[in-house]
Amino acid sequence: MLDTKSTGSKIRNTVIHIIVIGLGLACLLPMINIVAISFSGSAAVSANRVGLLPVDFTALAYKRIIEDSQFWRSFRISVIRVALTLVLNLVITVPMAYAMTRSKGDFPARNIYMNLLIFAMLFNGGMIPTYIVVKNLNLLNSIWALILPGAVPVFSVILLMNFFKGVPKALEEAAIIDGASQFQVLLQIMVPCAKPSIATVSLFSIVGSWNDFFGGLIYMQRVEDYPIMTYIQSLNIDLQELVKNAANSAALENVAELSNRNLNAAKIVVAVIPLLIIYPFLQRYLISGLVMGSVKE
Template sequence: MIENKSLDSRLRNVIIYTIVILLALICLLPLWNIVAISFSSSAAVTAQRVGLFPVQFTLAAYEKIMGDAQFRRSFGISVTRVVLALVINIILIVLMAYPLAKSSREFKGRNIYMNLLVFAMLFNGGMIPTYLVVKQLNLLNSIWSLILPGAVPIFSVILVMNFFVGVPKSLEEAAMIDGATPFQILFRVYVPVSKPSLATVALFSIVGSWNDFYSGLIYITKIKNYPVMTYIQSLSVNIEELLKAGMNSSSLESVTEVSNQNLNAAKIVVVVIPLLLIYPLLQRYLITGIVMGSVKE
């Protein structure tokens, strides 16, 4: 017999759902306001008349960004950076996590390497020594200066290592009986069943590489080599400088259609779209565990 939920239980559920909805609105409403600002006129934004819906709808901010040849170039640089960083990160993470997942008896010196990794995760040389290393390697103003300094994310290595430790030994033993080599065991047994952890570190790599603008400011001195985050961070509308430069009234009127607030809001919307498209593709691997139930003991 199924008992009806008590009044206290129903009231508790109503309170919980109400709190969750309110928290969701607190997170979403500011983002929606940013979208509305990006589609509003400069005058409406300056007068603070924009709420949840655009006022005097205009695409001027997006036209300024998307019509910029340098923006398209920087966007392509960021996409290339994300792809290269993702491939390099995943390969190095897997190759480091697999031996570290073994016991000290199977991999002599395992504890030494593990201690070095933890030490490097907690303490690093800092920005200036890193810059000097990048400079000595002649990587300044190249895309590799944005990728190689973070090629081995130690936290991700530890995350995947812990997942490898949880892989049933029965899978590895069965592969060894069939004559598989260590590399075959890694790429045909461990990697396929570790999709949830690999998807997690892949998401970390994509988001980190895409959102990073500070590395571009440090290692890139030529604007043409800026990643998109660094480039749009440098975009602004300075009316005083335009007036000093002698811009005519018609050109000035077209420029003043966009304020820094419009431009900044449009920047946020444009650069967040790729992440919104990628996240749903990886989310399904973050929910379910493939290893559970793969071997019956």
């Protein structure tokens, strides 16, 4: 009896390990594939001969990126955009969240503001009216069109509020007795206490604005103004054409048309590197933030 039980549990354990490792590989291998493509010769890529290892290893694609001025222009636009969005998001959400945690007695207008915030989260004007507003504010083709519409991430405000509520009242009261203003309480007590949740909110902001391609697509009319993801998306369209034409496989003969695939793969890899650099922080803060955000009182 005991024996059969332990063999049973051994089999079960093996199966569980196989499934879990299998799912892990399912996430890992496609990434390895694109890296392998970026390091392969164009002929091998065009013939779809690249699997997990580079074929005809070459770093030529990366050499060509170094000289690609449009790629770096877009990369720089994205870096600037991420930095400005981050600063703006923090300057707006941190004080706002703090004021929103005050009691109605201290801040009578609190509920009005809160309702405005919540309603903006539940309902929005949608794609077209937002576009018209950005256009009428003369922001088209300006980097601010990529930054200002996302200036108030309501979810981040709520996440920060949840955190501020947990800061012991005594700290704050002591500071107020010492004559601190509300701004001083915020900057000298709340902000240092809330570092982890500020990190979470910052990372949301960074990942969101780095990854966004849609803003660039609708607000930027010239390729020179594209942020990195919009630029890469414009390259993907070439790939899409290719997929469409693949039905009549004559297109596959056209190696010249295909030879950009390894270059595009290399661009994608380089565009993802900034995220990989901050990935350890993402894991640490965003995942705790997710649990924090989903369990609200």
